[in-house]
Structure formats: C-alpha cells, structure tokens
Amino acid sequence: MAITADTNRTAIGLVEEVTFGVTPATPAITNVRVTGHPNLGYVPQTVTSEEIRADRQVTDLILVGAEAGGDLGMEVSFGALDIIFEGALASTWDTKAYREGGTAISAVTAATDYTVTDVTGDNFAAGMLVQATGFVQAANNAIFRAGAGTSSTSVVYASAATETPGSTAKLRAVGFEGATGDITTTAGGTNSIDSTLLDFTTMNMVVGEWLLIGGDLATEQSDTAANNGWVRILTIAANTITLDVVPAGWASDTNASSTLQIFMGESLVNGTTPKSYSVERQFQDHASPTYELFNGMRVNTVSVEFESQSIMNATANFMGLDASMSTTRTAGATDVAAPTNEVLNTSSDVSGIDEGGAAVGDPNYVLDGSIEFNNNLRRQNAVGSLGSVGIGYGEFNVTLTLNTYFSNATLAQKVISNAQSSFTLRTRDGASHSFVMDFPAMKFSSGSPNVPGKNDDVTLSLEAQAYRHPTLGYTALMQRFYSTT
Secondary structure (H helix, E strand, O other), X not given: OOOOOOHHHEEXXXXXXXXXXXXXXXXXXXXXOOOEOOOOEEEEEEEEOOOOOOOOOOOOEEEEEEEEEEEEXXXXXXXXXXXXXXHHHOOOOEOOOEEEOOOOEEEEEOOOEEEEOOOOOOOOOOOEEEEEEOOOOHHHOOEEEXXXXXXXXXXXXXXXXXXXXXXXXXXXXXXEEOOOOOXXXXXXXXXXXXXXXXXXXXXXXXXXOEEEEOOOOHHHOOOOHHHOOEEEEEEEOOOEEEEEXXXXXXXXXXXXXXXXXXXEOEEEEOOOOOOOEEEEEXXXXXXXXXXXXXXXXXXXXXXXXXXXXXXXXXXXXXXXXXXXXXXXOOOOOEEEOOOOOOEOEOOOOEEEEEEOOEEOOOOOOEEEEEEEEEOOOEEEOXXXXXXXXXXXXXXXXXXEEEEEEOOOOHHHHHHHHOOOEEEXXXXXXXXXXXXXXXXXXXXEEEEEEEOOOOOOOOEEEEEEEEOOOOOOOOOOEEEEXXXXX
C-alpha cells in the first residue's frame, strides 16, 4: 500500500468567526499561503498517576486537558496576510470606496460612465483616482480621474467602452487628482496640502494615514521635485490636509503646471475588538480527505523578518479553544483563493526604511531586522472543561530589532538618550502595490556595537519598543496601497 502523507498535499484556510469558538454556517474559507505548520495541533495535557504500586508500575496516564494552537509560517506578499494582521491588531481595515461584481457595477456606457448600483460603502467622488480591473473590455481597465460619482449613480470616465460587467469587475478608489494648479503645497510652521476646488473630506481619508505625492508623468507631479514622496496626515479639512511628516526639502509650491496626483491606501491601526477564526487544515492525499478544524483561534503573535538578499518572511502564532478531525468537511464550506501577488524580496521590493523620519542607509545600512506584534494572550481554563473556555487578551506590544553597520554613532547615541523616535517600513512589488508598516512613537531599549573578530564588520544590534503616539493615539498602523502609479 502506498504511503499518502505528502506535505505538498496539505492546505490551510481560515474564516473569521461571528460567535467566538463557532465556525460560521456555510463558511467561505480563505486559503492561506504557507511554508509550513509543523506545531499546529490539538495537544493533550496529561498527568501521570502518583499512586504507589508494590510492582513498581505506573497506574495510568490521565488526560486532564487539551490545548489548540500553533504556528503558520509564511512568505510575505501583498494582501496575503491582511486577515491575519486584523487578528494581530484586533481591528478592521478602514477601506476606501470600492465596488465589485456585476450586481454592484451593473453597466458601463461608452464614453460616459460606470453605473454603480450597490449603495453600500463609501461614495465615489469627483476628483478620485479610480482603479478599474477585471472588466472584459480592455479600455475599461485603467486608473482614471472620476468626473463625478455617488454610491447610487455613476463614476464618470470619458474613455469607457460599453459592456455588462461580470463578477470579476472591480472599482477601487486609490487616490485623487486636482485640476491644473488646484492642489498646492505649503511649507512653514504648518506643512500642508491645499486646494481651492477639491474637497478632501470626500476622499474618505483617515488621520494618521500616509499619502504618496506624484504620479508617473511630470505633469502629475509637484513642480518642486522634493515634494514628490511620502507624507503623513495630521488633520483633514475640506481644503487643507495638515502633515506631520514630509520629505526632506518640502517647499511651498502653487504647482501651476501640474494636475497633481496623490495616492492613498487603506489603513489598519491597533484596536480593542476581539477577533477569532476557525482554521481548517486539509490532508488531501488521503483516500478520503481528512479535515482538521480548529475553533476559537486568536492571533497571539505575528513576527515579520527581513534579512538582506532574502525573502521577507512571517510567522503567526495562534491560540485556540478546541479542534476536531473528520473525513467530512463543514457543511456548505467553500474556498476563497488566496491573493496571487508576488513574494516580496528584501532587495528591490523594500522601498524605504525610516527611523526618526529619516532613511536608514548610507553609511549605517541595515543587515536584517524584525517586527513582532504580541497580544499576550492567555488561556482561560475551568473545571468541567477539557479545552479552554476562553482566550483572554493582554497588553498589545510591538517590539523591533534592527541590525545595522556601525559606521557612525548616530543610532547608538539614541539608545543612550532614550529620546522618542519612530520607525517606518515600506515595500513595493512589481505590480505597484505598496505596503507601509508605521510605528510613530518608539524608543530604543538596547543596542551596542558588536566586534566579532578579525576581518569582519562592526555592527550595531538594536532593540526597540513601540508605544502609543501621544497625538495620533495608536501604536501601529498598517496601510495597503493597491496602486502607487
């Protein structure tokens, strides 16, 4: 008989639970791209009997409890960890205007508009940059400036081609664009982006989010080259966005020759909303596939590792209530395919590492680093229950490590001074998806030069603790940009 126990025939998926510990009816299970899950399981807790026997033998091994949980190893790619990051930050993505499918986008009229019939979600608005994908007509798949739009009417695009959209059609707000000379910049005591015609409050932005200024063409960029880069929002009013982070060389400019493009993303900040998941593991090469189902799984920790000339990796640790194993899948279960975006490398896909608002680089280049989110979960056990009856949340902690070349004392001095700093990591893949991990307040907890021996480099190994930013009110922000071009 052939052995059927191939790791390449296993699959992992998860679905968020509405009721803690209960798999939703007819669950749509999102597949997870993994590199391994060797310690995922339902582990019995046993106690050896202490009875004394004259024949020197053990009386029994007694089952007293069981613990569900374990790790998922993953390679980082755009969108692949979004649902897991929600669990890690106990929060939900703040999305922008978005519609999907032929029932939400009922028609496209030539040289006029996309008709949006789904009234749920944020409105599209005049001036938004809208990304259209998944349409049959090639001309309809583009990023365009919306001439108008509300949730129940149309998103105007003058180059549209007539079609009835299918289920893959998507419209997503990815930024905004002003008329020529309308969006200006101000530098001084308060740095800002300003407009006369465009109403920034209709763009569904959130304080603390990052924006990327400047499109691909010169006419879509600021007339001051230094202004084209990443900025962070401090306040939002109809005609002014104030900024607390701007690029070096930021200057006032009327942008008289530019229809300035500014890209925005969807954000996730740490919160207090408990989230739990049902995790399904499949063993598909069994004569009858085996389905292992873990309930009440909460994200305890997520660590993201980046090492020079490597793949960006992540590990998520779950803690759960119980598990079961069967040759019958949960009734009505369906599969949601995992995103297929490319795996991120740490060379060309890391677009920025900032500490204290400045790039970490020449001469203190980064060799490797890690970011760990920790919910400090605890098992809540009770008499009369084999498994846990609850999973309690503790303090939300974010710790960072950074190993750099020790070419000067700039970073080492910050360890000594205990001064507030910040850390931002940005990635960008070949499809122009960008991802930002931002920790606006942190302090270095340790770090000293390392001299390993002859014929080697002196390095600086740093550890840092992120904490609540006194103005923005959060410790960690994640932001996904579906397009930055």
